[in-house]
Amino acid sequence: MSIAIITLSSKGQVVIPKEIRDELHWKAGTELTLISSPSGVTLKTTPQKTGRNLADLIGMLKHDGPPVSTEELCKPVELTDEECREYRNDRF
Numbered sequence: 483m484s485i486a487i488i489t490l491s492s493k494g495q496v497v498i499p500k501e502i503r504d505e506l507h508w509k510a511g512t513e514l515t516l517i518s519s520p521s522g523v524t525l526k527t528t529p530q531k532t533g534r535n536l537a538d539l540i541g542m543l544k545h546d547g548p549p550v551s552t553e554e555l556c557k558p559v560e561l562t563d564e565e566c567r568e569y570r571n572d573r574f
Contacts, residue, residue, distance in 0.1 A: 498525075 486499045498508070506527075508514075513528040561569065 484499075484502050484505055486502055488496050488499070490496055503509075508527070515526050515528045517524045517526065
């Protein structure tokens with residue numbers, strides 16, 4: 483982590499030193515978000531939008547076999563005593 487002291491220009495602009503831009507892999511055109519707080523500001527990269535929405539995810543997880551009913555999906559899982567012992571032994 484690097485620290486730099488920079489000066490605010492008369493137009494309200496700052497220059498992020500090359501050393502810090504290289505460390506953070508910030509290239510020209512990188513979109514940044516400025517977050518203000520009582521103690522100052524935080525500058526972060528803006529998350530990249532993937533251009534996907536929920537409808538794009540339909541069919542992403544494939545299931546081989548017959549459809550499973552909602553009742554079957556919601557049914558509690560009941561383990562046998564032996565399965566419980568195996569589960570505990572694997573975890574502890």
